[in-house]
Amino acid sequence: MLNAETKDKALARLKRIEGQVQGIQRMVEEDKYCVDILLQLSAVQGALTQVSRLLLARHIESCVKDAVTSGTAADRSRKIEELVPAPPAPRRSRQRCGRSRGCSPPA
16 A cells, blocks of 8 residues: 555656656657657656656555565465566567578578
8 A cells, every 4th residue: 555655756756757748749749859759758768667666665665564574475475476577478470581581491
């Protein structure tokens, strides 16, 4: 559960990010220089990472700590599983590599 301080910080950051995204939308609409748009996108990604870290820290300080100190073995396992991301799904190749692309065909 989020405490009031964490909630306020997260919401303030997300509102700031929302304004940045709206600015990026305007940049795209106005055909601004691609590199400038990419720089702004990178800034938004960094800001979202900071919000994620804030929320993760709070989750560890409260939910995970409670499960470890007073929960059952199943509670502890469940909280650990929540924190470990699932492996990505395998990517399927769209096209076979052929000689025209500079590689040899499969044997």
